[in-house]
Amino acid sequence: IGEIRRYLRDNNPIRVSRSLRDVAYKALQVRDNLVGRFSREPTVNEIAEELKIPREEVVFALDAIQDPVSLFDPIYQ
Amino acid sequence: MKHNYFTLTIPALKENVGLVRVLVASFAAQKDLTLPELDDIKVAVSEAVTNSIIHGYGNNPGEIIIKGYFADEGLYIEVIDFGKGIDREKIREKAVLDPEEEHPGLGFIFMQSLMDRVEIIPGERGTKVILFKRILADRTA
Amino acid sequence: MKHNYFTLTIPALKENVGLVRVLVASFAAQKDLTLPELDDIKVAVSEAVTNSIIHGYGNNPGEIIIKGYFADEGLYIEVIDFGKGIDREKIREKAVLDPEEEHPGLGFIFMQSLMDRVEIIPGERGTKVILFKRILADRTA
Numbered sequence: 001i002g003e004i005r006r007y008l009r010d011n012n013p014i015r016v017s018r019s020l021r022d023v024a025y026k027a028l029q030v031r032d033n034l035v036g037r038f039s040r041e042p043t044v045n046e047i048a049e050e051l052k053i054p055r056e057e058v059v060f061a062l063d064a065i066q067d068p069v070s071l072f073d074p075i076y077q
Numbered sequence: 078m079k080h081n082y083f084t085l086t087i088p089a090l091k092e093n094v095g096l097v098r099v100l101v102a103s104f105a106a107q108k109d110l111t112l113p114e115l116d117d118i119k120v121a122v123s124e125a126v127t128n129s130i131i132h133g134y135g136n137n138p139g140e141i142i143i144k145g146y147f148a149d150e151g152l153y154i155e156v157i158d159f160g161k162g163i164d165r166e167k168i169r170e171k172a173v174l175d176p177e178e179e180h181p182g183l184g185f186i187f188m189q190s191l192m193d194r195v196e197i198i199p200g201e202r203g204t205k206v207i208l209f210k211r212i213l214a215d216r217t218a
Numbered sequence: 219m220k221h222n223y224f225t226l227t228i229p230a231l232k233e234n235v236g237l238v239r240v241l242v243a244s245f246a247a248q249k250d251l252t253l254p255e256l257d258d259i260k261v262a263v264s265e266a267v268t269n270s271i272i273h274g275y276g277n278n279p280g281e282i283i284i285k286g287y288f289a290d291e292g293l294y295i296e297v298i299d300f301g302k303g304i305d306r307e308k309i310r311e312k313a314v315l316d317p318e319e320e321h322p323g324l325g326f327i328f329m330q331s332l333m334d335r336v337e338i339i340p341g342e343r344g345t346k347v348i349l350f351k352r353i354l355a356d357r358t359a
């Protein structure tokens with residue numbers, strides 16, 4: 001698992017910095033709040049509006065904390 | 078919104094899969110999409126691009142073109158390479174798309190389950206994969 | 219990392235400025251950049267793309283090409299449009315780049331202060347703006 005974690009981290013398109021991570025986790029938090037409020041999955045635009053940042057930045061931040069590799073790629077090549 | 082599209086050309090490098098994912102997700106987000114929907118699209122596109130790098134070019138140098146556009150009430154993403162091409166026999170037998178097959182490629186199975194339509198088009202040289210995701214006109218209604 | 223680059227073609231629409239920003243940021247982030255450096259690059263590119271939309275095409279339809287590549291120990295971003303073109307006289311007089319000018323365009327002043335080099339190249343039709351940001355080889359050294 002440690003190996004895989006390191007692989008994922010090393011292959012992240014951006015070295016996930018603190019502030020980027022903060023944006024991502026705030027976005028996920030807002031998403032949870034909005035699910036409660038709307039009783040449905042909120043759209044990215046709704047999350048971005050709530051955070052008052054451009055939607056692309058939400059996308060960018062969330063991608064940075066995500067598993068970046070193909071799920072079915074052999075991890076060890 | 079006016080008619081929008083993009084065309085991206087990149088070398089077939091693993092580190093560009095993330096680049097494509099972010100571009101496609103940002104483009105898709107111009108429509109009203111949820112995070113799970115965006116994730117579906119991102120994973121499907123990653124699989125197609127990874128295939129071009131690994132299978133199309135066998136990890137050798139080459140170029141990949143990714144196109145995106147909105148049409149037919151949904152999002153189209155095309156992933157095009159000029160590599161060794163996908164076996165026509167394989168496609169005809171639907172081996173690559175059939176979950177019942179003995180050694181099915183999981184990538185295509187995944188693309189199919191995440192998107193509303195997947196088309197594999199062998200080119201004169203290389204492969205074009207067309208992914209389509211329907212987008213609900215108004216989810217708040 | 220092997221030699222990497224991208225070419226992106228998009229219609230000149232305001233909503234695509236964000237798209238370009240994240241693509242350029244994802245590309246630049248393949249090198250060891252800090253977030254403030256990434257922000258500098260994003261702002262500079264936004265200014266150039268916005269200029270192409272507003273000044274180049276006067277908010278009318280048109281295409282913009284954005285190219286990125288690593289060379290000369292840094293990152294190059296080119297923003298190309300085929301619009302009405304930038305006044306050659308203006309460039310020669312350096313009016314657009316001179317902060318001492320009476321009504322300087324703030325966009326170019328910005329680009330100049332955020333990047334290490336800015337070049338404005340009038341094309342036969344339209345404008346090419348080349349932005350260069352030096353990237354330290356190893357900042358931990």
Ligand SMILES: Nc1ncnc2c1ncn2[C@@H]1O[C@H](COP(=O)(O)OP(=O)(O)O)[C@@H](O)[C@H]1O
Nearest residue numbers: 128129132133162163173182183184185186204
């Ligand atoms: N771009 C491509 N060029 C050539 N062959 C391809 C391409 N994409 C897929 N293939 C072929 O189709 C098969 C199935 O692909 P996929 O479902 O993604 O499974 P996997 O990548 O795990 O083998 C691959 O094994 C390969 O033979």
Ligand SMILES: Nc1ncnc2c1ncn2[C@@H]1O[C@H](COP(=O)(O)OP(=O)(O)O)[C@@H](O)[C@H]1O
Nearest residue numbers: 269270273274303304314323324325326327345
């Ligand atoms: N892509 C372009 N095409 C045509 N003219 C341009 C372009 N970019 C800049 N210009 C001209 O250069 C001037 C200065 O640009 P800029 O410094 O960004 O200031 P601003 O956009 O605030 O006017 C603009 O007012 C415009 O006349």
Ligand SMILES: [Mg+2]
Nearest residue numbers: 124128182184
């Ligand atoms: Mg695959």
Ligand SMILES: [Mg+2]
Nearest residue numbers: 265269323325
């Ligand atoms: Mg300007």
